Amino acid sequence: MGKLAEKKKRKRMALLDAAYDLFTSKGVNETSISDIVQGAELAKGTFYLYFKDKSEIYTELVTQKAAELFSVIREQLPGDGNSSLEDTVVQLVDILVDMLNADKALLEFIAKNLRWGVFHKVMLEGGNEVSDSFFEWYTKLIANSGRKFRNHNLMIYMIVELVNATCYNVILYEEPVTLPELKEELAKLIPVIIRNKEVVDKAE
Amino acid sequence: MGKLAEKKKRKRMALLDAAYDLFTSKGVNETSISDIVQGAELAKGTFYLYFKDKSEIYTELVTQKAAELFSVIREQLPGDGNSSLEDTVVQLVDILVDMLNADKALLEFIAKNLRWGVFHKVMLEGGNEVSDSFFEWYTKLIANSGRKFRNHNLMIYMIVELVNATCYNVILYEEPVTLPELKEELAKLIPVIIRNKEVVDKAE
Amino acid sequence: MGKLAEKKKRKRMALLDAAYDLFTSKGVNETSISDIVQGAELAKGTFYLYFKDKSEIYTELVTQKAAELFSVIREQLPGDGNSSLEDTVVQLVDILVDMLNADKALLEFIAKNLRWGVFHKVMLEGGNEVSDSFFEWYTKLIANSGRKFRNHNLMIYMIVELVNATCYNVILYEEPVTLPELKEELAKLIPVIIRNKEVVDKAE
Amino acid sequence: MGKLAEKKKRKRMALLDAAYDLFTSKGVNETSISDIVQGAELAKGTFYLYFKDKSEIYTELVTQKAAELFSVIREQLPGDGNSSLEDTVVQLVDILVDMLNADKALLEFIAKNLRWGVFHKVMLEGGNEVSDSFFEWYTKLIANSGRKFRNHNLMIYMIVELVNATCYNVILYEEPVTLPELKEELAKLIPVIIRNKEVVDKAE
DNA sequence: CATGAATGAGAATTCATTCAT
DNA sequence: AATGAATGAATTCTCATTCAT
Numbered sequence: 001m002g003k004l005a006e007k008k009k010r011k012r013m014a015l016l017d018a019a020y021d022l023f024t025s026k027g028v029n030e031t032s033i034s035d036i037v038q039g040a041e042l043a044k045g046t047f048y049l050y051f052k053d054k055s056e057i058y059t060e061l062v063t064q065k066a067a068e069l070f071s072v073i074r075e076q077l078p079g080d081g082n083s084s085l086e087d088t089v090v091q092l093v094d095i096l097v098d099m100l101n102a103d104k105a106l107l108e109f110i111a112k113n114l115r116w117g118v119f120h121k122v123m124l125e126g127g128n129e130v131s132d133s134f135f136e137w138y139t140k141l142i143a144n145s146g147r148k149f150r151n152h153n154l155m156i157y158m159i160v161e162l163v164n165a166t167c168y169n170v171i172l173y174e175e176p177v178t179l180p181e182l183k184e185e186l187a188k189l190i191p192v193i194i195r196n197k198e199v200v201d202k203a204e
Numbered sequence: 205m206g207k208l209a210e211k212k213k214r215k216r217m218a219l220l221d222a223a224y225d226l227f228t229s230k231g232v233n234e235t236s237i238s239d240i241v242q243g244a245e246l247a248k249g250t251f252y253l254y255f256k257d258k259s260e261i262y263t264e265l266v267t268q269k270a271a272e273l274f275s276v277i278r279e280q281l282p283g284d285g286n287s288s289l290e291d292t293v294v295q296l297v298d299i300l301v302d303m304l305n306a307d308k309a310l311l312e313f314i315a316k317n318l319r320w321g322v323f324h325k326v327m328l329e330g331g332n333e334v335s336d337s338f339f340e341w342y343t344k345l346i347a348n349s350g351r352k353f354r355n356h357n358l359m360i361y362m363i364v365e366l367v368n369a370t371c372y373n374v375i376l377y378e379e380p381v382t383l384p385e386l387k388e389e390l391a392k393l394i395p396v397i398i399r400n401k402e403v404v405d406k407a408e
Numbered sequence: 409m410g411k412l413a414e415k416k417k418r419k420r421m422a423l424l425d426a427a428y429d430l431f432t433s434k435g436v437n438e439t440s441i442s443d444i445v446q447g448a449e450l451a452k453g454t455f456y457l458y459f460k461d462k463s464e465i466y467t468e469l470v471t472q473k474a475a476e477l478f479s480v481i482r483e484q485l486p487g488d489g490n491s492s493l494e495d496t497v498v499q500l501v502d503i504l505v506d507m508l509n510a511d512k513a514l515l516e517f518i519a520k521n522l523r524w525g526v527f528h529k530v531m532l533e534g535g536n537e538v539s540d541s542f543f544e545w546y547t548k549l550i551a552n553s554g555r556k557f558r559n560h561n562l563m564i565y566m567i568v569e570l571v572n573a574t575c576y577n578v579i580l581y582e583e584p585v586t587l588p589e590l591k592e593e594l595a596k597l598i599p600v601i602i603r604n605k606e607v608v609d610k611a612e
Numbered sequence: 613m614g615k616l617a618e619k620k621k622r623k624r625m626a627l628l629d630a631a632y633d634l635f636t637s638k639g640v641n642e643t644s645i646s647d648i649v650q651g652a653e654l655a656k657g658t659f660y661l662y663f664k665d666k667s668e669i670y671t672e673l674v675t676q677k678a679a680e681l682f683s684v685i686r687e688q689l690p691g692d693g694n695s696s697l698e699d700t701v702v703q704l705v706d707i708l709v710d711m712l713n714a715d716k717a718l719l720e721f722i723a724k725n726l727r728w729g730v731f732h733k734v735m736l737e738g739g740n741e742v743s744d745s746f747f748e749w750y751t752k753l754i755a756n757s758g759r760k761f762r763n764h765n766l767m768i769y770m771i772v773e774l775v776n777a778t779c780y781n782v783i784l785y786e787e788p789v790t791l792p793e794l795k796e797e798l799a800k801l802i803p804v805i806i807r808n809k810e811v812v813d814k815a816e
Numbered sequence: 817c818a819t820g821a822a823t824g825a826g827a828a829t830t831c832a833t834t835c836a837t
Numbered sequence: 838a839a840t841g842a843a844t845g846a847a848t849t850c851t852c853a854t855t856c857a858t
Binding site for chain 6: 042049
């Protein structure tokens with residue numbers, strides 16, 4: 001709350017913003033520290049007061065952007081307990097894909113970099129408020145469904161990777177199909193993935 | 205057959221080999237032209253006799269390695285007409301995953317770069333013997349099944365991206381599941397993807 | 409006045425000086441940026457802090473040296489209003505030729521590069537103090553003569569090019585005549601050029 | 613006349629032609645040996661069978677082109693003995709300027725490089741048929757005029773340099789005057805230069 | 817004679833990082 | 838804390854020249 005602390009935060013943000021703009025427009029490798037500080041309208045040396053090197057600001061950005069994305073998605077998801085687990089996940093994916101379609105720079109940035117390793121770290125391991133609450137939300141979602149699943153992680157892993165991997169080309173190049181076609185396909189596959197993992201009571 | 209032509213081919217190969225080793229061990233961006241020619245034991249200028257720049261040798265490598273991979277897979281696939289389409293594709297994926305598991309450098313190289321755009325270009329558009337014959341093989345496979353499908357491309361797209369995206373972490377880090385578990389999951393999902401696209405006779 | 413600003417000026421000067429020495433001794437094309445920074449005892453990268461490339465430092469040098477030259481000449485010219493226009497210009501040329509004779513590196517540098525385009529830019533278009541005052545001086549000179557001329561520019565153009573073109577070989581190789589002989593010839597021709605352009609009153 | 617000798621001559625010519633095209637279009641420094649042999653459709657090594665290096669082919673070209681130019685001019689000059697020396701030289705300059713105006717690549721090449729040193733060498737010292745006959749022609753011209761001159765060389769030197777120096781900018785940029793205006797001016801000055809050098813009999 | 821593959825020195829330029837102010 | 842001038846290693850790419858075929 002101190003003026004100085006706030007000033008520092010603003011500079012940090014300026015650096016992150018400038019870096020994101022440059023990373024998404026020119027590419028990470030083509031962006032130099034010089035470019036970033038210039039974009040942030042700060043002096044070159046100042047960069048090193050906030051980040052160790054380019055990879056540090058990069059990692060922070062991937063994490064931050066992914067967290068932001070899922071935070072927005074959760075807000076948009078209807079929280080009523082009426083939908084089935086399958087419907088909820090399909091809806092989530094629908095919102096996600098629409099958001100990426102609306103912000104192609106974000107798609108490019110996320111899709112290229114959000115391998116499972118990062119996703120896992122951000123979303124499931126927690127460590128910051130956003131991801132902690134995502135993890136909680138996800139756990140509750142499964143619990144509330146009243147159903148049992150083997151290997152939660154594989155379930156979400158397959159879904160995340162499938163969505164991430166398939167929407168990239170479709171959104172950017174409409175290749176090999178259009179986005180509505182892909183969504184339809186995903187809406188069919190996701191329930192299968194979920195049901196595959198369900199532990200069915202023998203009594204049934 | 206000329207001695208000179210053979211010498212040239214050998215140098216070209218030396219450059220490609222050196223580049224592949226470096227790309228997979230240090231990463232593409234961390235590899236300089238100097239590194240490559242040093243690895244190939246050639247003079248710096250010689251590189252430019254064979255390739256325009258790093259991106260050219262890189263693209264050629266991705267294409268070549270992908271082509272090699274699929275060429276080997278087809279050889280290993282039993283050609284008997286007894287398996288169903290689903291079984292054949294599942295088998296193919298099985299062999300592919302095993303190969304990537306056995307050659308992690310190749311996995312790293314392929315998985316990072318074999319987005320649909322490249323795959324499509326190499327495998328479906330043809331232009332070189334390997335991909336031409338893969339395309340033929342794939343067309344024949346569908347024809348021989350005696351079944352009809354909407355949107356071949358979406359079918360193979362989903363499968364390729366799903367396999368590519370999911371096996372990366374599993375093979376490299378055994379995360380979030382082991383490879384056998386992933387294979388099992390894929391063996392369940394792939395038939396669903398295929399059947400999703402099948403056009404069923406109304407008579408049925 | 410700041411220490412830093414002064415330091416920067418000194419480095420800039422060091423680069424210009426080193427470049428001039430090298431350009432005049434080895435030739436422009438044979439001089440590399442490496443040579444220049446080495447001569448200035450600076451690091452290679454420092455060059456690019458002050459100049460975009462070799463052509464920029466080169467252009468600046470031509471401009472600067474030409475401006476310096478004319479600045480010195482004007483100081484040496486007697487400012488009394490007693491000489492005729494012809495005498496003043498002949499005197500100017502005399503001083504100019506003597507200066508070039510005394511500094512052959514300068515002659516070589518100027519003569520090769522001071523085509524009309526550059527001369528015009530430096531001396532007549534202005535943009536820096538030196539050239540502004542030269543232009544003023546030249547305008548005043550004509551005005552004070554009380555005479556009228558068609559096409560000032562052609563007049564000075566012919567004189568500049570004639571002097572520049574003829575003194576090069578004479579000074580450097582004493583070919584095809586000696587310098588005093590050339591001066592005598594110029595002293596005869598210049599008044600003719602001037603009178604050629606004069607507008608004579610019909611009343612005469 | 614041998615087939616082989618002729619073949620060699622043709623290759624030599626191809627190199628000279630290619631070099632001239634490149635020198636005038638891209639500039640001498642920007643032209644590499646590679647460019648030249650490529651233009652001549654010969655192998656790289658072949659260049660060195662005909663010329664030591666770039667400067668050798670360059671010098672030969674300047675000489676050759678200047679000789680060609682003057683050879684054409686002499687053909688176009690009316691050989692009748694009726695014109696005065698002044699008129700003949702003015703006419704010569706007129707033809708020369710028109711030729712350079714018609715072939716700007718030639719102007720650029722000649723004007724940039726034909727300092728007195730080269731002109732003298734080509735035109736007055738002789739060494740090849742063309743220049744020998746130019747020298748003869750020039751000597752005869754003066755002899756036939758029946759007049760006597762001090763310092764032939766200074767006379768032609770002043771004229772050559774004046775014309776060369778002044779027509780460059782005028783032809784290429786119409787600056788600072790148009791070509792007809794320059795020609796008019798030269799037609800006035802040249803006779804003055806000639807008469808300046810004439811030795812007048814006291815008896816007259 | 818002619819070729820053109822190979823060489824490797826050297827040129828221009830960039831950039832992460834340091835450090836005096 | 839912040840600045841930005843300075844550094845020099847590293848990179849890409851060019852090119853004259855050689856020499857085996």
